[in-house]
Amino acid sequence: MLLIFIYKYLDFSISIVNYCFRQELPYFHIILPIGISFFTFQQIAYLSDCYTKKHLASSEGFLNYCCFICFFPQLIAGPIVHHKDLIPQFYSIQNQIIRWKNIHYALLFFVIGLSKKLLIADNLSPLVSYCFDSDIKLTFLEALFGSLCYTFQLYFDFSGYSDMAIGSALFFNIKLPHNFFSPYKALSIRDFWRRWHITLSIWLRDYIYIPLGGNRKGKFRTYANLFITFLIGGIWHGASITFIIWGIMHGLALILHRIWNEKNAFKLPAFFAWLLTFSFVNFAWIIFRAKELNDITNFFKALTFQRSFNFSKPFIQTIIEPIPLYPEKALLIISVLFLIIFTKNSQQLQNKFKTCRFTVYCAILAVLCILKLLHPENTQEFIYFQF
Structure with missing residues (x-):
C-alpha cells in the first residue's frame, strides 16, 4: 500500500513538472x-x-x-x-x-442498478465523449449539455454499480451499506457529501479528518483539516492535476460553507440553495472529467459566453445526424433531471419492494436491459473501475 501511494505521488509530481516547465519527463506506466x-x-x-x-x-x-x-x-x-x-x-x-426475502431484494437491487448503467449512463456516453475527448472548441449549449450529461452519467454509472453490489451481496445474505442518497437534491456542499459516495466520506472523516484533530483545535485548524482531507480525497482518485484541483475546490467550498454558518448569515431559499450547490458540483465534475487543463479552459470559455451559443455544425454532423431518434435523446436528459429531483432513490424504494406493482416495474426494466445487451452499441465499462 505504501508503494501505491509513492507511485501516485511520483506520477503526480512528474505531471506538475511537465505542465510548469513544458518538459516531457517519462511517466511510470505501471499496470495496477x-x-x-x-x-x-x-x-x-x-x-x-x-x-x-x-x-x-x-x-x-x-x-x-x-x-x-x-x-x-x-x-x-x-x-x-x-x-x-x-x-x-x-x-x-x-x-x-437460504433467505428468500433477501434473494427477492437482491434481484430488485441488481435490476435497478443494471438499468441505471445500461439504460441511462451508457446512453449519455456519446455526448460526453464528444465534449470531453475531442479537440473541437465547444459552444455554450454543447458545454452545458456535455457537463450535465457527465454529471448524470457519473451518478447513474456509480450508483448503478453500488446497487448491483448491494444486490449481489444479498444473494449471500450479506448486507452492504448504501453509498448514495439522492446527492443531487443536496441544498449545500456539506449536505452533498453526506449523500454522495457516503462510505468514502465516512472513511475520510474517521481516518483523516478526526485523526488530524477534526474541529477540536480551533477554527483555523478545523479549516486546515477540511482542506487537507479533501486534498487527499482528490489524490485518491488519481495522480492528475485535475483531480487535485477538484479536491481543493470541494475543500474550499466546505470551508466557506462552515464560515457562512458560523457567521449566522441569512439562509437562502431552498431552490436557490439547490441551484447554487448543483451548479458548483456540476462545474467541479467538469474539472474531474477533464484530461488536461486546456479542456477546462475550453469549457470555461464556452460557459462564460466567449463562444457562440448554438450547436456547431461538427456537433450536428457527429452527434445529431447519426442518431435518427435524437429528440428522444434530448428528452432523455430532461427525464434524467426529473428522475434525480422528483423520484425516490434505491434506499427509499426498498420500502416498496414488497408490492407486486414495483416487482412488475423491475421485471420490465430487466427486459429492457436484456434488449440493450443484445444491441450493445454504446456499452461502456464502469467509470470507477479506473480508480
Whole structure:
C-alpha cells in the first residue's frame, strides 16, 4: 500500500513538472489492479484499527479476514466496507441459511442498478465523449449539455454499480451499506457529501479528518483539516492535476460553507440553495472529467459566453445526424433531471419492494436491459473501475 501511494505521488509530481516547465519527463506506466484504491482504503482502515486496538473482536480469524478482503461484489468499486460491519456477517448462523426475502431484494437491487448503467449512463456516453475527448472548441449549449450529461452519467454509472453490489451481496445474505442518497437534491456542499459516495466520506472523516484533530483545535485548524482531507480525497482518485484541483475546490467550498454558518448569515431559499450547490458540483465534475487543463479552459470559455451559443455544425454532423431518434435523446436528459429531483432513490424504494406493482416495474426494466445487451452499441465499462 505504501508503494501505491509513492507511485501516485511520483506520477503526480512528474505531471506538475511537465505542465510548469513544458518538459516531457517519462511517466511510470505501471499496470495496477482494477479498483486498487477501494481495497487499499479498506486495508488501511483494518491496519489502523488493529494498531489502535479498535474493533478487534470483529477481526479475528484468518479465514474471515480473507473473505473480507476478497468479497467480490464490492471489491472493485465499493462501497468501501468497514471490517467491523462485514466480518461478523460471515460467521453469523442466520446468514448460513437460504433467505428468500433477501434473494427477492437482491434481484430488485441488481435490476435497478443494471438499468441505471445500461439504460441511462451508457446512453449519455456519446455526448460526453464528444465534449470531453475531442479537440473541437465547444459552444455554450454543447458545454452545458456535455457537463450535465457527465454529471448524470457519473451518478447513474456509480450508483448503478453500488446497487448491483448491494444486490449481489444479498444473494449471500450479506448486507452492504448504501453509498448514495439522492446527492443531487443536496441544498449545500456539506449536505452533498453526506449523500454522495457516503462510505468514502465516512472513511475520510474517521481516518483523516478526526485523526488530524477534526474541529477540536480551533477554527483555523478545523479549516486546515477540511482542506487537507479533501486534498487527499482528490489524490485518491488519481495522480492528475485535475483531480487535485477538484479536491481543493470541494475543500474550499466546505470551508466557506462552515464560515457562512458560523457567521449566522441569512439562509437562502431552498431552490436557490439547490441551484447554487448543483451548479458548483456540476462545474467541479467538469474539472474531474477533464484530461488536461486546456479542456477546462475550453469549457470555461464556452460557459462564460466567449463562444457562440448554438450547436456547431461538427456537433450536428457527429452527434445529431447519426442518431435518427435524437429528440428522444434530448428528452432523455430532461427525464434524467426529473428522475434525480422528483423520484425516490434505491434506499427509499426498498420500502416498496414488497408490492407486486414495483416487482412488475423491475421485471420490465430487466427486459429492457436484456434488449440493450443484445444491441450493445454504446456499452461502456464502469467509470470507477479506473480508480
